[in-house]
Amino acid sequence: MYEDIRNNKIKTGLIVSLFIVVIALIIYYICMAFDLGVMSIIIAMIFSIGSAWASYYYSDKIVLSINKAHPASPEQYEKLNNILDGLMVSSGLSDRPKLYVVDDPQPNAFATGRNPQNAVICVTTGLLDIMDYYELEGVIAHELSHIKNYDIRLSAVVSVMVGFMVILTDWVSRALFWGGSRDSDNDRNANPILMLIGLICLILAPIFGKLMQLALSRRREFLADASAVELTRNPDGLISALQKLDADTHTLKTANNSTAHMYISDPFKSNLKDGKKKKTSLLSTHPSIDDRIEAIRNLK
Numbered sequence: 001m002y003e004d005i006r007n008n009k010i011k012t013g014l015i016v017s018l019f020i021v022v023i024a025l026i027i028y029y030i031c032m033a034f035d036l037g038v039m040s041i042i043i044a045m046i047f048s049i050g051s052a053w054a055s056y057y058y059s060d061k062i063v064l065s066i067n068k069a070h071p072a073s074p075e076q077y078e079k080l081n082n083i084l085d086g087l088m089v090s091s092g093l094s095d096r097p098k099l100y101v102v103d104d105p106q107p108n109a110f111a112t113g114r115n116p117q118n119a120v121i122c123v124t125t126g127l128l129d130i131m132d133y134y135e136l137e138g139v140i141a142h143e144l145s146h147i148k149n150y151d152i153r154l155s156a157v158v159s160v161m162v163g164f165m166v167i168l169t170d171w172v173s174r175a176l177f178w179g180g181s182r183d184s185d186n187d188r189n190a191n192p193i194l195m196l197i198g199l200i201c202l203i204l205a206p207i208f209g210k211l212m213q214l215a216l217s218r219r220r221e222f223l224a225d226a227s228a229v230e231l232t233r234n235p236d237g238l239i240s241a242l243q244k245l246d247a248d249t250h251t252l253k254t255a256n257n258s259t260a261h262m263y264i265s266d267p268f269k270s271n272l273k274d275g276k277k278k279k280t281s282l283l284s285t286h287p288s289i290d291d292r293i294e295a296i297r298n299l300k
Helices: 002-033 037-066 078-091 125-130 133-148 151-177 184-189 192-215 219-232 235-247 289-297
Strands: 098-102 109-113 119-124
Touching: 037 109, 037 119, 078 098, 078 133, 078 219, 098 125, 109 133, 109 151, 119 125, 119 133, 125 133, 133 151, 133 219, 133 235, 219 235, 219 289, 235 289
Parallel strands: 098 119
Antiparallel strands: 109 119
């Protein structure tokens, strides 16, 4: 587990660095394309570093805002808060995550934040409606495990950065299509190699973003399940919760492609086709529920 935590920290640093480079190249290309001259590389670096900084420090707030989440007060969500308080004793975490709720009928949950000291666990009202005490405990323990393993930092940073790259490339593509151009002077002033690399990054950024999400190995879901069983000492509770998540057919309205990998189960139900289950593919953000349940049973 400590090896996974260390690897997650290293992966986060590498992804943030790669993001800065890619965004800088795209912005350099944009600046030259819109006749902004030799200051382009300075503008590119300031913009890329600033966006990376915002993604790192405000990723949790951005994700919560996207999902229209609201705080889960102890008065209104007593059972949820009591479960978290009980799990904190055995989790080894010194800081209690904040609890949030999304008003949506699909049962689901995710954790976010840049570290355990600034962590959030968010559940849907659908999850609270259909889970009994021990099933809900299993789900919250799973999300606590993501926090303890530093999965949340990696997931949140990637979610915000991928979303930002998709928005940026879409805006630039539209702007260039509707009349963006360079004059011959800027053609001569621009570094042709950087211009070429920037154009390639602009074209491939959405694909690059998707690959970054898939780089968050599905192994982390198996690890979080195993850690949750260790916390609760009740594998049957988590197994039952996963079965209910798998049986539900609702689609989460607030989910999007940049945050789908953060949830405990696929919010788009892309494992279903014509009402029947599909096998996990190389492009799936989650391992199949059946595989996860089998792994938990093998822990007994």
